[in-house]
Amino acid sequence: MTSSIFDTHGPHPEPSTLVAFAENPIDSRSEHRADDCIAVALRTEGAHVLAFCGGKLIVKHDEKIIDPLFAPYELADLKPRLDDAVLLGFLPNGEPRLAIPMDVAPEDLPAEFKLAEGRELYRQQMLSDDLLGQFAQGASLIVWNASTRFCGKCGSPMAVKGGGYRRACTACGHLAFPRTDPVVIMLAIDVERDLCLLGRSPHFPPGMYSCLAGFLEPGETIENAVRRETQEESGIAIGRVRYHASQPWPMPHSLMIGCYAEAKSREIRRDDQELEDCRWFTRAETAAMLARNTGVAETGEAHVSPPKGAIAHRLMRDWLEWDRGA
Amino acid sequence: MTSSIFDTHGPHPEPSTLVAFAENPIDSRSEHRADDCIAVALRTEGAHVLAFCGGKLIVKHDEKIIDPLFAPYELADLKPRLDDAVLLGFLPNGEPRLAIPMDVAPEDLPAEFKLAEGRELYRQQMLSDDLLGQFAQGASLIVWNASTRFCGKCGSPMAVKGGGYRRACTACGHLAFPRTDPVVIMLAIDVERDLCLLGRSPHFPPGMYSCLAGFLEPGETIENAVRRETQEESGIAIGRVRYHASQPWPMPHSLMIGCYAEAKSREIRRDDQELEDCRWFTRAETAAMLARNTGVAETGEAHVSPPKGAIAHRLMRDWLEWDRGA
Numbered sequence: 001m002t003s004s005i006f007d008t009h010g011p012h013p014e015p016s017t018l019v020a021f022a023e024n025p026i027d028s029r030s031e032h033r034a035d036d037c038i039a040v041a042l043r044t045e046g047a048h049v050l051a052f053c054g055g056k057l058i059v060k061h062d063e064k065i066i067d068p069l070f071a072p073y074e075l076a077d078l079k080p081r082l083d084d085a086v087l088l089g090f091l092p093n094g095e096p097r098l099a100i101p102m103d104v105a106p107e108d109l110p111a112e113f114k115l116a117e118g119r120e121l122y123r124q125q126m127l128s129d130d131l132l133g134q135f136a137q138g139a140s141l142i143v144w145n146a147s148t149r150f151c152g153k154c155g156s157p158m159a160v161k162g163g164g165y166r167r168a169c170t171a172c173g174h175l176a177f178p179r180t181d182p183v184v185i186m187l188a189i190d191v192e193r194d195l196c197l198l199g200r201s202p203h204f205p206p207g208m209y210s211c212l213a214g215f216l217e218p219g220e221t222i223e224n225a226v227r228r229e230t231q232e233e234s235g236i237a238i239g240r241v242r243y244h245a246s247q248p249w250p251m252p253h254s255l256m257i258g259c260y261a262e263a264k265s266r267e268i269r270r271d272d273q274e275l276e277d278c279r280w281f282t283r284a285e286t287a288a289m290l291a292r293n294t295g296v297a298e299t300g301e302a303h304v305s306p307p308k309g310a311i312a313h314r315l316m317r318d319w320l321e322w323d324r325g326a
Numbered sequence: 327m328t329s330s331i332f333d334t335h336g337p338h339p340e341p342s343t344l345v346a347f348a349e350n351p352i353d354s355r356s357e358h359r360a361d362d363c364i365a366v367a368l369r370t371e372g373a374h375v376l377a378f379c380g381g382k383l384i385v386k387h388d389e390k391i392i393d394p395l396f397a398p399y400e401l402a403d404l405k406p407r408l409d410d411a412v413l414l415g416f417l418p419n420g421e422p423r424l425a426i427p428m429d430v431a432p433e434d435l436p437a438e439f440k441l442a443e444g445r446e447l448y449r450q451q452m453l454s455d456d457l458l459g460q461f462a463q464g465a466s467l468i469v470w471n472a473s474t475r476f477c478g479k480c481g482s483p484m485a486v487k488g489g490g491y492r493r494a495c496t497a498c499g500h501l502a503f504p505r506t507d508p509v510v511i512m513l514a515i516d517v518e519r520d521l522c523l524l525g526r527s528p529h530f531p532p533g534m535y536s537c538l539a540g541f542l543e544p545g546e547t548i549e550n551a552v553r554r555e556t557q558e559e560s561g562i563a564i565g566r567v568r569y570h571a572s573q574p575w576p577m578p579h580s581l582m583i584g585c586y587a588e589a590k591s592r593e594i595r596r597d598d599q600e601l602e603d604c605r606w607f608t609r610a611e612t613a614a615m616l617a618r619n620t621g622v623a624e625t626g627e628a629h630v631s632p633p634k635g636a637i638a639h640r641l642m643r644d645w646l647e648w649d650r651g652a
Binding site for chain 1: 334342343347350464467472473478479482508517569574
């Protein structure tokens with residue numbers, strides 16, 4: 001039964017479609033770009049721009065409408081840095097879409113504009129899912145370009161190529177490509193006691209607990225990174241690891257790799273530099289935390305999960321919902 | 327049935343343990359390092375060094391023994407660049423292990439030393455599995471350090487910190503961390519016809535066909551990257567995607583993310599810039615290609631798979647073996 005390869009027995013056919021920043025209709029065509037692709041795109045009928053200012057997105061807002069799309073002619077007062085413009089790609093109807101950093105000072109923004117940060121955009125559901133995906137793509141590329149102005153090998157200035165998808169050293173020719181940092185994020189499960197392991201970082205909002213997470217290190221498999229990070233942060237030994245979902249996380253340019261991790265020990269030894277608390281939660285406690293974050297219950301002083309759209313929220317919810325998909 | 331989360335129904339509990347470069351007994355303790363950790367490690371009893379020269383590993387060899395481990399006192403003639411030394415971490419017995427680039431010219435190497443490249447090391451099984459993992463870790467970090475000598479933000483020199491796991495700008499303070507590039511590599515399966523899709527890059531050895539692969543782009547999920555790359559390289563539309571295994575790939579510092587991809591179309595439109603051939607293979611053809619690569623059959627003019635240890639080899643073999651695990 002070959003088809004069984006694709007029957008993964010979870011509650012959703014593809015949980016990666018259910019997280020924030022994952023949906024994006026843009027076809028980047030990143031490997032087939034002429035050097036004048038930005039100029040051509042800006043002259044093309046239907047071109048629109050996501051405008052960034054110091055890592056935040058500039059959005060037009062009045063009462064209930066939030067619109068992050070600027071026509072090129074609307075940008076002049078925002079002082080676009082066209083040399084650092086990024087061509088995101090093309091919508092299905094062929095319209096080009098770009099991301100451009102602006103030199104306008106935040107205090108000089110007109111009153112009908114405001115700045116929004118990535119977490120705010122998805123937590124407050126300020127953008128449609130497909131615009132959120134374009135924000136993720138644009139924010140990652142803008143930050144990468146800004147941190148790749150000079151050649152790491154020789155220190156000379158780098159020139160933008162391929163509409164912001166490459167940079168080339170003007171002296172030694174070294175080529176640099178956009179960077180994406182793999183992060184493992186995992187829900188450790190004690191199968192026997194039917195508990196999950198959550199931790200609290202000091203910089204979390206009050207009451208919030210989430211999955212443990214950390215950057216994958218050079219030379220590691222995903223599974224080994226999950227075991228090492230869980231061990232380091234909580235002291236819990238991990239056996240089997242199961243990949244569940246992935247999520248682009250543009251703060252600044254990570255790929256969250258969400259996994260379930262089978263706990264093989266019970267006694268927590270918390271890394272107190274990383275976490276201010278770490279404990280086991282029952283299914284009922286986890287369900288209550290999720291409910292508090294979806295408007296079903298009040299927050300108050302109680303524990304709360306990460307918001308809907310966070311991959312940690314998905315891992316917690318899908319653990320509870322696993323039976324449904326069997 | 328919570329335990330069902332960890333029952334993945336494949337032929338192996340963790341296929342990532344069966345690929346080259348994946349095994350590594352080193353505890354990096356990368357977040358708990360003093361600035362003098364390299365000097366202390368080099369003075370510690372039992373310290374050993376992997377010596378690199380222009381991206382290749384220097385190994386001692388005589389007749390049948392290949393030994394890549396140097397005691398610090400053995401390095402003098404190889405001109406170690408101690409400023410670029412990397413502390414990999416510690417073996418279970420506490421002995422430190424390092425990776426250090428050497429300034430010796432390849433032609434000046436003593437006759438009992440030779441240079442070996444990453445692909446050669448695993449194809450010819452020159453190192454034990456755990457040394458291969460240490461090579462992957464070291465090679466990735468050496469290349470990353472060498473391409474991060476200058477600050478991408480301001481162009482000033484970067485100083486090594488944390489034993490080679492960070493670099494900090496001497497002028498603006500910008501911090502840089504090791505880079506790992508996620509690559510999706512996928513075996514597309516036509517479930518109805520029971521065929522798999524393989525391609526041939528012009529730079530492959532004669533007769534070799536492998537899985538399609540490509541870098542994940544900013545803002546993509548793993549699943550969307552699999553669909554985009556398959557579409558771009560072969561014109562085949564992909565439905566469901568199933569993660570199977572991951573592999574560190576230190577040429578220079580990638581993470582291979584191996585997936586099965588459910589083909590939803592049949593007609594191949596090959597990207598002739600990337601591939602010189604792309605076609606469907608039956609199970610029998612695939613089995614024959616794998617057999618030719620494990621010494622079971624002769625190569626001759628026939629098609630051949632990537633070698634044992636390559637994640638593409640694993641994806642092909644586990645497709646054939648899938649039923650066994652059900």
